[in-house]
Amino acid sequence: GRLFPEEQFLGLTVGVVTDKSGKKIGKSDGCTLWLDRNQTSPFDLYQYVYNMEKETSKKLAKNITFLANDYIDEIFGSESHEYQEIIAKEVTSLIHGEISGQKASSLSKDLAMLKSTTRIEDFEEILSPARTAIQNHTSGGPQTLLDILTFLPSKPSKSELKRATLSGGLYINFKKISACQLSEPISPETTPVMLVSFGRNSPYLIKMGQKEMA
Helix, strand or coil: CCCCCCCCCCCCCCCCCECCCCCECCCCCCCCCCCCCCCCCHHHHHHHHHCCCHHHHHHHHHHHCCCCHHHHHHHHHCCCCHHHHHHHHHHHHHHHCHHHHHHHHHHHHHHHHCCCCCCHHHHHHHCCHHHEEEEEEECCCCEEHHHHHCCCCCCCCHHHHHHHHHCCCEEECCEECCCHHHHCEECCCCCCEEEEEECCEEEEEEEEEEEECC
16 A cells, blocks of 8 residues: 555455345345444344345355355255344344344344343343433332333334233333333332333333432
8 A cells, every 4th residue: 555565455345235136235225224333233233134035144144254155055055044043143243243243132032032031231232322211210209101101212102102002012121011000100229221112123221310300
């Protein structure tokens, strides 16, 4: 280069990865992917790769991961869907680090099984800021679960939340919430953080803050 004329530089280029219709993944398919975790969180990246078509996922694996081609051919040649977790975790780890890749994989499994195998607090770093809310507790009396959930980044109305519980689709910390539980008071001392999900996807994290003067 001009700055270091005596040094030798090597470059590596990777072909554009497209789906079977020829559209660029992570751009032309309407879902822009960013390397910045604040734009595309490790969890969202993991989910995107996990849900790819098999042919596209295999192409991505051979283009950007360091997995051996023989191993890639083996896992994609199987009739199982094991490749989804392997490639999603590998790509997420490559971009955001092994710890984030493992946590994204764990959260995805926990949501699928609706049970926690990891501390809820550990999921904060793999969710985007748009999926995290801090709810400060006021001195005006205890807040009910329904009141707190209206502060989710998605801004659900109370009627929407009630409908979600009646249909059995609202979970907090992997436990199904009933309509009666919505009126229960929540204490930041006993419940400092809540992982809220609608069904087995769309997780949000609510961190209960300290008391504020009203």
